[in-house]
Amino acid sequence: MTVQQFLTILLSRKRLFVCVFLAVLSLVVVASLLMPKKYLAQAVIAVDAGNADPVTLNVANLMSGQNQNYLGTQASMLASHNSARKVVQALKLTSFPAIQESYRDSNPGPGDTIDDWLASILLSNLSVEPGKGSSTLTLSYKATDPQFAAAILNGFVDAYKAVVVDSRVEMAKQNEAFFQTQLEELKQSMAQKQQQLADYQRQHGLIEAPDERLDLENQKLNYLASELAQAQGELTTAQSKLTELTKGSAPDVLANPVIQQMTIQLAQQEKLLSESAQREGPNHPSYKQAAAQVSSTRAQLNKLKREYSTMMQSQVETAQSRVKALNAQLEEQKKTVLDMKGQLAQLDIMRRGVENAQRNFDLLMQRWSESMLQANASMTNVTVLQRAIAPAKPVSPVLKFNLLIGAILALFCAAALNYALEWLDRRVRCVADLERDLAMxxxxxxxxxxxxxxxxxxxxxxxxxxxxxxxxx
Incomplete structure (x- = not known):
């Protein structure tokens, strides 16, 4: 069937078409007028997506994607069953007889309480939409009573704030208990380290000014090193003099006035003895007397040299003993200094351990104090930008929209009825009917x-x- 044929059919039954159109349109109008009016209440809240901490005033900036995820989480919390139950309990909806009767007529299950039943009904009419490009949540609730819609929506806002506070308080209480346990353990550990440090200081005598003691010990070590160097120099000098004395060319011995006098006296006596031997002969009493004097003087000179050699040997031995003693003292002092440095290093390690324990204790104490404040805080990161008010105009039914849809439906019904009647009683109404259908x-x-x-x-x-x-x- 062509469009021309279809239009011809409608024109031929225009009265029926108009009657059906008006009847259907009237039914739509009557249905729209009889439908219960529904009112839409709206509220807007702002959620600090940066998660501002009211205790520490610490704000963590989040990326846009994380911001949307955070708002999505908050929207889920707002439209949760727990929030709906709080609304039911806050508004005391279960006390209304009509609601109780409706609950009994719904044949609830054994575990379905009236609070849960009401919460599910409230959630079915609630809509939460996160704002695009902002940290806001738009809440909408539709009901037949405008006052009831506004009251329910404000109840959801208050319930959401209560849920946020409860979740933060619960988390803060858990953190507080955890930090308190850690504080006890850290306190015991810190006390143990402090006691070990005190015992170590008493044991090694490092209670007062250990660094000054180390400086004194270093000065003593340097003094012993200088004394040892001086003693070694004196020993070398004494050994050199003893060696020269043994060879008979010791300058100190030759420079001695007694030895010099006796050496000169011995030379004079040897000269007189030589002259006496030439003049009088070896058997002359004068010669024998001169020989006796030479022998006596030589013996005294040798005795003086031996005494001087013994004295030099004693000096060498004394220098050796002093060098040996200073070496022993120096080694002992080195060991003392090294031991003290090791003790100071161990002391520094123990002090650092105590300081770290104290720092950790202070930090944990601060976190515990913050958790304790958060557990008692009622502040939230939620700001109510617009509370719900009773809407003045209903959002449904919309008469103009229903008339438009009804007109389209009436046109379809009238056209369909005409087409069906024409199909049951087919007639020739146009030339096309003859040419196309009858091929004439x-x-x-x-x-x-x-x-x-x-x-x-x-x-x-x-x-x-x-x-x-x-x-x-």
Whole structure:
């Protein structure tokens, strides 16, 4: 069926078409007027997506994606069953007889309480939409009573704030208990380290000014080193003098005035003895007396040299003993200094351990104090930008929209009814019905106007409407 045929059918049954159209449209209008009016209440809240801490005043900036995730989490918390139960309990909805009767008529299950039943109904009419490009949440609630819709929506806002506070307080209490346990353990550890440090200081005598003691010990070590160097120099000098004395060329011995006098005296006596031997001979008493004097002087000189050699040997031995003693003292002092440095290093390690324990204790104490404050804080990161108010106009039904939809539906119903009736009682209403359905050519359709028809053999003048070759009316 072509569009022309369909329009011809509608025109032929225009009265029926108009009646059906008006009937359907009237039904839509009546239904719209009888439908219960629903009012939409809205509220807007701002959530600090940076998670500002009211105790530490620490704000962590989040990326836009994390911000949306955070808002999504908050929207889920707001539209949670727990929040709905708080609304039911805060508004005391279970005390209304009508609600109780509706609950009994719903045939609840054994575990389905009236609070849960009401919470599910409230959540079905609640809508929460996170703001795009902002940290806001828009809440919408639809109900037949505008006052009830606003009250329920404000109840959800208050319940959400209570849920946020409860979750923070619960987490803060858990953190407080954890930090308190850690504080006890850290306190015991710090006391143990402090006691070990005190015992170590008493044991090694490092209670007062250990660094000054180390400086004194270093000075003593340097003094012993200088004394040892001086003693070694004296020993080398004494050994050199002893060696020269043994060889008979010791300058100190030759420079001694007694030895010099006796050496000169011995030389003079040896000269007199030589002269006496030449002049008087070896048997002369004068010669014998001179020989005796030479022998006595030589003996005294040798005795003096031996005494000086013994004295030099004693000096060498004394220098050796002093060098040995200083070496022992120096080694002992080195060991003392090294031991003291090791003790000071161990002392520094123990002090650092105590300081670290004290620092950790202070930090943990601060976190524990913050958790304790958070556990008692009622502040939230939620700001109510717009509380719900009772809407003045309903959002449904919308009469204009329903009329538009009803008109479209009425047109469809009227056209469908005409088409169905025409299909049950098919009639020839147009030239196309003959040419298309019956396959019969139409040459002329009689009418009130005179037209010329051109056939293949030429124009033909008749009284009536001339039909073209395609069979149009």
């Amino acid at each position: 050519p139409v040459l002329i359709q009689l009418g009130t106007e005179s037209h010329k028809y051109k056939s293949k053999s030429g124009p033909l003048s008749v009284t009536g409407r001339v039909l073209n070759q395609e069979g149009a009316c």
